[in-house]
Amino acid sequence: MCCQGSAAIPGIPGLPGSLGQPGSKGEPGQKGDIGQIGPIGERGAAGPQGDEGIGQPGKIGPRGVPGVVGPTGESGVKGQKGEPGEAPDDSNQRVAFTVVRTSDFTSTSQDTRLPFQATKTLLPGTSFDLETGTFTCGVPGTYVFMFSVCKYHSSSEMYVYLQKNGVVVVSGLSTDSSHYEQMSGSAVVVLQRGDTMYLTMDGRAFSSNPWHYTSFSGFLLYPE
DSSP: OOOOOOOOOOOOOOOOOOOOOOOOOOOOOOOOOOOOOOOOOOOOOOOOOOOOOOSOOOOOOOOOOOOOOOOOOOOOOOOOOOOOOOOOOOTTOOOEEEEEOSSOEEESSTTOBOOOOEEEEEOTTOEEETTTTEEEOSSOEEEEEEEEEEEOTTOSOEEEEEEETTEEEEEEEEOOSSSOEEEEEEEEEEEOTTOEEEEEEEEEEEOOTTTOOSEEEEEEEEEO
16 A cells, blocks of 8 residues: 655746747727717818819809099000091071160270170070170171161260271261261171171260160171
8 A cells, every 4th residue: 555745845936938929810809989079180281272163153243342543644645637527517507696785885995895785686606795895707708797876965076987807897977066866887798717896986875775776786698
């Protein structure tokens, strides 16, 4: 019969063994849950301009506010001389006037123009200046002019001159110092555009309203 001895004392642990060979690839694990949305990142730099789109053009926007007026530009080159314009047709033009004084007028110089105070007839286009008693020709042609001036009874003498551009055409004279005396004269005159006709006088002319003893008339007989 065999006898069992007492247990032996454990020996000192051995040194770790060398690293083993990698094991074979395991099976894929299960898909994990979706994580939470992270914070918005900082805005990145602008990328390059993309290609032109193929969409339809947009509608025209509203009109903007007018801009500030710019500085005046330099003067341009002088243009070429234009063609001569057509002369105005004066064939149907009518010219006529009758002007009167409504009060007396006294002059001591033969160069003093006889002014007038009212128009009895003044056709459109007829140029007459009452203050200077001057008719200015606007339609070249042949004209008829007439004047009638009443000398004041106490005036010793009176001279009246119908003048064209400062040159006497016809004149009237009265030397009767005791009576009123009516003087008149007329002339046919050829005028060019811009010519002037007027009366000058020396003495005292009588007139009143509404009798108009002193008057001046003219009309276009026929155009040039």
